Amino acid sequence: MRISLFYEFPLPRPWSEDDERKLFQHGLDEVELADKAGFSTVWLTEHHFLEEYCHSTAPEIFLAAASQRTKNIRLGFGIMHLPPPVNHPARVAERVATLDLISNGRVEFGTGESSSVGELGGFGIDPADKRAMWEEALEVSIRCMIEEPFTGFKGEHVEMPPRNVIPKPLQKPHPPVWVACTRPASVQMAAQRGLGALSFAYTGPGPLAERVQGYYREFEEKCTPVVPQVNPNILAIGGDLSMMLARTDEEAVKRLGKGGGFFAFGIMHYYMTGMHTPGRTQVWQKHLEACEQDPSLVYGPGRGPIGSPATVREFLRGYEESGVDELILLLTPRRHEETMESIELMGKEVLPEFIERHEKAEAEKAKRLEPVLEKVEARRPASTAPLFDETYAFGGLPKGRNDYTANEVSLAMGEMTAGIEEAAQKLRSGQGWDSRNPAADAAVEK
Template sequence: MKISLFYEFALPRPWVPDDERQMFQDGLDEVEAADKAGFSTVWLTEHHFLEEYCHSTAPEMFLAAASQRTKDIRLGFGVMHMPPAINHPARVAERVSTLDLISNGRVEFGTGESSSVGELAGFNIDPADKRGQWEEALDVAIRCMIEEPFTGFKGNHIEMPARNVIPKPAQRPHPPVWVACTRPSSVQMAAQKGIGALSFAYTGPGPLAERVRGYYQEFEDKAEPTIPILNPNILAIGGDLSMMVAPTDEQALQRLGVGGGFFSFGIMHYYMTGQHTPGRTGVWDRYLDAVKEDETLAYGPGRGAIGSPDTVREFLRGYEESGVDEIILLLNPRSHEGTMESIELMGKEVLPEFIERDEKQVAAKAKRLEPIIEKVEARRKPLAGPEFDESYSFGGLPTGRGGKFTASEIPEAMAEINEGRVQAAQRAKDEQ
């Protein structure tokens, strides 16, 4: 089982002007330390308008910076929102490919639909359309990465003419593809498509074992992939509380403080029960009030990688026994020093044995899946658009409104450039 980190970049109020800058700088230090410690991947979410709960709105920017301070750790979108009003699929392909190139092929391409009112309504997306938009956008984004040129697409939600989308990724034909799964039916859908399941399940290793078995059974029996490269893997979140590792259990609890449950509370606030006034509602204050009523919101034994290295090791072994391929561990808000020590202790005292077992497991899994993948590939449905019209081309001035509007800024700029050339030539002639 691989062990990875998961960033939301929560930033509880009160804020001072330097808080967001410091949050990202601390995060870069942590990822650099995680790379040296041996963590498999850093997964970074994308959310919009969810203040305090998540300030990770442009994950590709942070991951690009992290790529230049690390060598081995993989860089995961956990996830990129695919509705075209948020991220047009051509832009998705461009950004994912660019990050893959500058990181020397370390991108994990996690995708999702978005689920909160704040985000869907903020971008005027009808929730009834989000699954269809994800499906179309994923296919278009992958085709943009692999086709030269992309031959065009016309669907229910996306329409795009032929263009050669550049650059192309380092991992050919594309980085590993994942989809966010919060329900068992979503895990089944991921298996049917032959892509990785980012299974955000908080139920613990017991029920997770059944979900893992279900994923691989569905993959074997019903997968009809269209994505060129299969990614039969299932990932889960390691509990609903933040990671905090210290020399003793008592020290870990002290450093965790009350922040451990803020992630779960934020989900409830923004996705289920909360009413939010932008720029006004104090989410952290509401969380503290809830913790006063029920202290178990902030901590409960066995609900996260919290404690001494021995305690955390045993916690993770439970997940390893479930058969899950990868575990992601949450990070506590405003706990940089504690997080840095947690990462160091994990690297020295916990990760080595898991890394050694995972290497053997990956080899055994590849051998076990060989005949299954052969069956799945036989059911493949090619991902392809229309034939490219070799006579097609584009050019000239952009026009609109029935040809009555012409974008004239470029001709004006070119006229200015030409005039500059004439004047420069004249000056040179006069100086002779």
């Protein structure tokens, strides 16, 4: 079982002027240490307008910075929103490919639709359309990564003419593709399409074992791949409270503080029962009030990787026995210095045994899946992408309705050309032509 970290970058109010800068700088320090400690992946979500709960709105920028301070840790979008009003599929392909290149091929491409009224409403998305938007955008973004050129697409939500989208990712044919899953039916859908399942719904090790078995059963029996490279993997959240290690269980619970339950509270507020006034509602204060009424909301043991190294090892072993491929550990509001100590303790006293067992298990899994992959590939449908019309070309000034012409560049080029000609005239009149240097004469003429 791989063990990874999951960031949303919550930032409780009240805010001081420097808080957001510190949030990201502390995150970079933590990811750098997590790389040295042996964590498999850092997963970073993308959310919009969910103030206090999540300030990770441009994950590719943070992950790009992290890529330059790390060597081995994978860099996961957990997830990138694919509905085109949020992220156009060509832009998705460009950003994923760029990150893959500058990280030397360490990207995990997690995808999703969004489920909050804040985001869907903020971008004018009808919730009834979001699954169809995701399906079309996934196809187009992957095709943009691999086709030279992309040959075009016309769907209900995405329409794009042929273009050669650059750059192309380092991982061929594309980085591993995942999809966010909050329900058992979503996990089945991921398996049926050959995608990794980001099972973000908290489930204990017992029920998780059944979900893992169901995923691989669906993959073997019903998978019809929708991407060129299948990704048979299932990931789960390890508990519903933030990771926090210390020398004793008591110290870890003390360090966890009231931030431990903010992840679940934020979900309830933004996705289910809360009413939010932008820039006004005090989400953290509401969380504190809920904790006063029910202190168990933030109590640690048994609800997350919280405690001494021995306690956390035992907690993680339960998930390992479920057969899940990867476990992500939450990092909700907490003190940076104590988080660094927690990551260091994980690296020294917890992760090594899991890394050793995973290397062996991964080899066994690859061998076990060989005949399954043959059956899956035999079900792969023929490509429906149109052939490229070799006579197609684009050029000239952009034309719009009512005879509008976007001629800004042509006007600027006219001014530039006039300036060049004026400089050439001054050179001619002041120095004359240098007949002994034809190359210089030609440069002036140009």
